[in-house]
Amino acid sequence: MEYTRLGRSGLSVSRLVLGTMNFGPETSETDSHAVMDSAHEHGINFFDTADVYGARPAGGVTEQIIGRWFERGGGRRDKTVLATKVYLPTGEWPNNGGLSARHIMGACESSLRRLQTDHIDLYQMHHIDRNTPWEEIWEAFTVLRQQGKVLYFGSSNFAGWHIAQAQEAARTRHFLGLVSEQSIYNLMNRWIELEVLPAARDYGIGVIAWSPLNAGVLGGVLRKQLDGRSARGSSGRSVATVAEHRETIAAYEKLCALIGVDPAHVGLAWLLAQDGVTGPIIGPRTIEQVESSVRALDVRLDAGTLAELDELFPPPGLNGAKPAPEAYAW
Template sequence: MDYRSLGRSGLRVPALSLGTGTFGGSGPLFGNWGNSDAKEARRLVDICLEAGVNLFDTADVYSHGASEEVLGEAIRNRRDSVLVSTKTSLPMGDGPNDAGSSRFRLIRAVEDALRRLQTDHIDILQLHAFDAETPIEEVLSTLDLLVRAGKVRYVGVSNFSGWQVMKSLAAADRNGWPRYVANQVYYSLVGRDYEWELMPLGQDQGLGALVWSPLGWGRLTGKIRRGTSVPDGSRLHETASFGPPVDEDRLYRVVDALDVVAEETGKTVPQVALNWLLQRPTVSSVIVGARNEAQLRQNLGAVGWNLTTEQIAKLDEASAVTAPYPYFPYRRQEGFARLNPPMV
């Protein structure tokens, strides 16, 4: 397994990590992702550790805490061998303080997560969404307290815009509080918005990307192709409305290109799609999911080899879209590009 720095920090994380949204799955979203119990989760963790994957990502909102509880059971008696990443801020109830990133909420959320995970510290704590109601200084000073108390090692964000990240980093620098080093982002061959603003920001400010839904919300599994309907049993039937939309013509162009590259490499379509991400700038770890052992082993096959420059170019071309303003001049006009060379 390849290990990479998490942004501009000293923490080394595996190129692939395991997302545990399938652990204890319940409800209309997570129930369709999977519902691994503690025994099955322990087996998936065993396979990951054998392959060198030691980072496991969860969130308090995943099945209302059940994912954290099952993960806690799965890593019991081997906590020192793993890295645990969890997220908070999204609503966990209907009460006035059951959502957000206030000092009250963050301290309680961390204590609840520690109890569910059966641990005394969280290696990477990420804010699951920006809280416009709480002053950034309150958020960051609370994270500083949690780090100083030894309950949190590193901090990060997820689903923030560029200005929200940058304003937070400026406040952290101004006050000597911990800087965000992780940005958990949606990024895939059918979802390249991360490249316009957040990727250059991550490169400049030292945030490592932890990529979620790297197969485009299940669209790049190899089961969906031009001229065919979504196969029976696909979770897209139940969960597509939760994820970002994808233009069908573009999806089929990407899948066609993936088929060609998969044939050339002797790899599967998902393995090619994951390997493309592993070669993108700022990517620290790609979070893969697995409802069973077979899916996990296939995803683990995305490492240990690299696409060629020509194969990457083929996938880049198939997945390309026009950047939104103000970014498109920097991609399409020579004078703009000269001042800001594209990263990819």
Template sequence: MKYVNLGRTGLKVSRLCLGTMNFGQNTEEKEAFRIMDAALDAGVNFFDTANGYGGEKRGFTEEIIGRWFAQGGSRRERVVLATKVYGNMEDPNDGPNTESGLSAYKIRRHLAGSLKRLQTDHIELYQMHHIERNATWDELWEVFQSLVQQGTVDYIGSSNFAGWHLALAQAEAKARHILGLVSEQHKYSLLCREPELEVLPSAQHHGIGVVAWSPLAGGLLGGNALNPQKGSRSSHESNAIEAKRTQLERYAALCAELGESESNVGLAWILANPALTAPIIGPRTQEQLENALRAVDIVLTEDTMVELNQIFPGPGKPAPEAYAW
């Protein structure tokens, strides 16, 4: 496994981030345990979850991870743990504050819930799952900084922020003489390159590491997209597959020439971008995890990068050059 600093921090994280959204929903607990053990053995130290994950039972994914930690064997000590806050946890005790959003009240309550479910006393990376348009940054940075000072949280990250949200968050943090955001988790793949316009340039400028979610575009960049197996994620994307069939066929042919799987080439393309810390892989099985580990060692040539850019054109130059002089 290879490692990189998370943004401009001194923290080293693995170049693949283990996503756990499938745990408890598409992956039973025993298999989730095997996946986490195998990831740790392979050197993957960066685990991502959210308080709302778990399907019909919100928080269930965190509970699974907590029971895995409870087995001991230095599991907790070896993991850089990231979770998120924002969503509706369907807790009647939240009263009118149960709906999605952020406030000092909700952040403290929901962090306490995450710590209990995860069976830990601290979180390395606590992430806002979405931008909050009602609360001020005075309120948000006040509560987040207090959590950092208490030692229950090491770093603060964001998810699904626009480029200008990142800039504003960092400006407000600088005014308070605090570190601010260290990471932004964003949807990014060969089929979703809009972040190149504003989000990636803003993140790089402000020293924010970008973690890509849905790096395989919901399975469209996986090996089963053109011939989906029954029950696979891509089998539910028939309309999207047909709309992009020509691109996907060219992509499959290129990957065959390279002798690499479609999924690993998609991950390697993300890893080649200096703005990216890691793609989030969300294996449903231990086999899927082990297959994805190969991506870290793939080096795409300049010619291959050019061809990928031809198959999946990006938005052009970063903003404003992409649409101005």
């Protein structure tokens, strides 16, 4: 396993992040525990969850599954860099969501109880809260930090401007601020390259990529369909994506076959090669999927392959040859 620092912090995390959103709804508790054990066996120490995962609107199921896994001992908690999230509604009453001080403090206590731990390593804002001032948010986070209940803070689904606002507000409090931003990022969805990724690099914030294979579309969906195998990209909203971009996806899979690398591994390896990316989130439902994802760490894409991928999936908003954020300038 390869490790890196999370943003400008001193925290060491694996280049692959174990996503747990399937734990409960798609993967049984027994299988979820086996997946987490396998992740540790392969050196994955960075686990990502959220207080709403498992069931809506109350959530909490996935955190409880992780908590019972920690309870089994064997150094499971000590070996894990644990990340969870706050913001989305966990009930129907007015203060059951958002980033008010009241909700942050209550949600943190609930997550700690479900996770059966005394601290959260990385507490992430699941979304920007446009109704709560940064002074209130950072004050609540400062208290959690002083109490030893949270060590680091991150954001998710923020725009570049939101990151700037958050960091400048933290600076006035002489607070470390954000160390990570979790955003959708893959070959087919590169919008964060315009503002989010440049802002994160400038502020020393590590980027965690969710949906690295665009809901399975970049995982060899066409080949699996031809082989008669079940493919995640063949259901839900992915069906429309495949229909709209079939020619490009076919060319992508042809390129992967030419270089002899599984499409899913190419998609992950491309993200691992991007400057500022801490690592992609993998969401395995089985031990076999954990083992497959780990093999992506051995893939090194040469300059020619990276250029071909850029031709198939062009960066957004380019102004001539200028990279973002200068793509906006003239």
